[in-house]
Amino acid sequence: MPSRTSERAALRATAADALKIVIVGGLGVGKTTMVGAVSEIRPLSTEEVMTEAGAGIDDTRRVRGKTTTTVAFDFGRITLTESKVLYLFGAPGQQRFWYVWDQLFSGSLGAVVLVDTRRLQDSWYSIDRLEHHRMPFVVAVNRFTEGPGVDAVRDALSLPDTVPLVDCDARLRHSSKDVLVTLLRHLTTWYAPAQETTS
Amino acid sequence: MRQRPVDDEAPDRLYMVTGGRTRADESAFDSVSLIVSECEPAPGMQSEHVKILRLTRRPTAVVELSAQLRLPVSVVKILLCDLLDTGRITVRHPSALRSAGGPSPELLKEVLVALQNI
Numbered sequence: 001m002p003s004r005t006s007e008r009a010a011l012r013a014t015a016a017d018a019l020k021i022v023i024v025g026g027l028g029v030g031k032t033t034m035v036g037a038v039s040e041i042r043p044l045s046t047e048e049v050m051t052e053a054g055a056g057i058d059d060t061r062r063v064r065g066k067t068t069t070t071v072a073f074d075f076g077r078i079t080l081t082e083s084k085v086l087y088l089f090g091a092p093g094q095q096r097f098w099y100v101w102d103q104l105f106s107g108s109l110g111a112v113v114l115v116d117t118r119r120l121q122d123s124w125y126s127i128d129r130l131e132h133h134r135m136p137f138v139v140a141v142n143r144f145t146e147g148p149g150v151d152a153v154r155d156a157l158s159l160p161d162t163v164p165l166v167d168c169d170a171r172l173r174h175s176s177k178d179v180l181v182t183l184l185r186h187l188t189t190w191y192a193p194a195q196e197t198t199s
Numbered sequence: 200m201r202q203r204p205v206d207d208e209a210p211d212r213l214y215m216v217t218g219g220r221t222r223a224d225e226s227a228f229d230s231v232s233l234i235v236s237e238c239e240p241a242p243g244m245q246s247e248h249v250k251i252l253r254l255t256r257r258p259t260a261v262v263e264l265s266a267q268l269r270l271p272v273s274v275v276k277i278l279l280c281d282l283l284d285t286g287r288i289t290v291r292h293p294s295a296l297r298s299a300g301g302p303s304p305e306l307l308k309e310v311l312v313a314l315q316n317i
Contacts, residue, residue, distance in 0.1 A: 010257035011233070016291045018231035018260055019302075019310065038317065044266035049273050070271060075262055080313035087231050087260060104230045104262075104272065107295040109302055109310070177317060184311040191301040 009041045016083040021183065022105050024093045024130070025114035026122030030142040030170035031090030032074045034114060037176040039076020039088060047072045048100045071100050088180075093126035101133060110187050111137040112179055114170065117147035120156050127157060136190040138164040140179045216247050216270065217277045227283060228276045233258040233291040247278050248287075255288060 025031045035043045050069040074090040089105065091097060093113075111130055115123045123139070130137045141153055148156070150165050159165060164186050169175045235258050240249040247268060254267055261279070265272045282288040295302055 011259065013257055015233055015258040017294045018229075018233055018291075019293065019295060020231055044263065046262060046266040046269075047271050049271040075266075077260075078314070078317060080310060084309065084313070085233075085260075086310065086314075087262065089262075107229060107293055109295065109307070177314060180314050181311065184307060184314060187302070188304065188307050188311070191307065192304065 020108040034170035
């Protein structure tokens with residue numbers, strides 16, 4: 001019964017502060033799988049309407065007509081404490097998605113770039129955009145096949161040594177959890193210098 | 200309301216539910232702002248407002264409402280503006296948006312420990 005399902009999945013009444021982490025990756029790389037592996041609810045899907053960058057939609061016909069583009073994304077959540085809940089978003093890395101980044105994902109703690117070694121080129125654009133948005137991230141290689149090792153992947157992505165790169169199996173809860181833990185450790189160092197000195 | 204030319208398609212649902220409005224006050228809601236209803240639905244309310252008030256008896260994030268209502272996030276924000284303006288909901292904003300220098304070390308530590316224990 002849908003109503004019972006939604007009641008069971010309700011947040012605690014004390015939930016007061018939601019946090020965001022975004023998992024970015026190409027089609028079929030395993031974003032939703034990773035979200036589902038750690039989420040306390042079955043991943044939900046929804047969409048956002050793409051607006052002109054910074055300008056919103058002034059002409060109502062754009063909302064009614066076919067010129068409006070929607071970007072679909074999935075998400076799940078993890079209750080962290082009595083008051084805090086973490087939302088995990090699985091987001092497509094293609095170009096039009098980045099137009100809704102600010103609408104949806106401003107204030108995110110950080111991001112995971114999920115990579116398939118057979119299609120490394122899918123990740124270049126996402127990495128470039130995350131750097132542009134000054135959003136800290138780690139790279140996780142979802143191991144479908146043997147493929148190149150992490151060093152070769154690091155080279156292929158021109159990834160600096162400061163960005164963690166790990167192997168994972170997005171189907172497994174403990175493996176996906178390890179990726180998030182890696183991200184949080186990275187965030188601890190990434191955010192630290194800016195808070196200690198302004199120069 | 201101004202009469203529009205008859206479209207050859209069915210009336211667009213997004214247009215119908217928002218009454219043609221296209222923007223919410225974007226500062227009012229984040230995609231993970233938690234919404235809590237402060238009253239029961241009243242007779243004569245728009246059906247989407249009724250659904251929102253029912254779904255938010257417990258805190259519910261804007262994106263979850265969007266998924267449940269099958270409406271884009273920005274359309275849900277417009278609907279929420281109506282309910283907020285009339286005091287029917289309250290909003291619990293994400294603290295990450297209030298801290299200019301990024302998340303505090305204490306917050307990151309709290310999240311890290313919680314994730315290690317899931």
